[in-house]
Amino acid sequence: MKHTYKFIILFTFIISSCKAQIAPLYQMDSDLPEGTHFKDLNNNLSDFVGIWKWESNDSIVTIELQKWEDVFFEDTNQYEDMLVGSYKFTVNGTVILDYLSQLDDNSIYIFDHYIAGNTVLHKNRYPVCDDCAINQRQVSVFFTDPEREYLNSAMVLRYKVEDDLEKMYVVFYQFENSFLPSIDAPNQNRLPFGDYTFIKQ
Secondary structure (H helix, E strand, O other), rough: HHHHHHHHHEEEEEEEEHHOOOHHHHHHOOOOOOOOOEOOOOOHHHHHOOOEEEEEEOEEEEEEEEEEEEEEOOOOOOEEEEEEEEEEEOOOEEEEOOOOHHHHOOOOOOHHOOEEEEEEEOOOOOOOOOOOOOOOOOEEEEEOOOOOOOOEEEEEEEEEEEEOEEEEEEEEEOOOOOOOOOOOOOOOOOOOOEEHHHHHH
């Protein structure tokens, strides 16, 4: 009886181990077995980790990004590596937005951070990257302006090294129509949509 009990425990452990598999982020599929870990095996997220700055005339945008590993999602019972971040926006030295300290609060749910996501895009997905190498991928993340949460906003990030500088090209856009809460509600984030080139700090 004692041996039978040990065999049952061993068999259960083997079955559980078989279910827990690892897959690259770009092959993310909720139909894969429960317990699957979608990992940043190709470092598509790692390139963006750090502090980035964009400057133009009197405006400065600073974005800080972190990579969180094995974030558990209860609805699919799977784990995912994620990019999580926040930002600061100043104009003429006046702070318009500053949520950088939010990253220090580990109690905040992942999608309550104002930048979060991990969708890996191939070069021919929007925005099309004509000069990307065939195996170079972009990453899409959700963006939130906490005073305009009704806007469906996203950033597509592209990493590139030019003139010995690490750069992050960003396409910031509204990815679908948003339902405005009132007729006079703003239809733009306080950080304007558009294309940005950030420099790694």
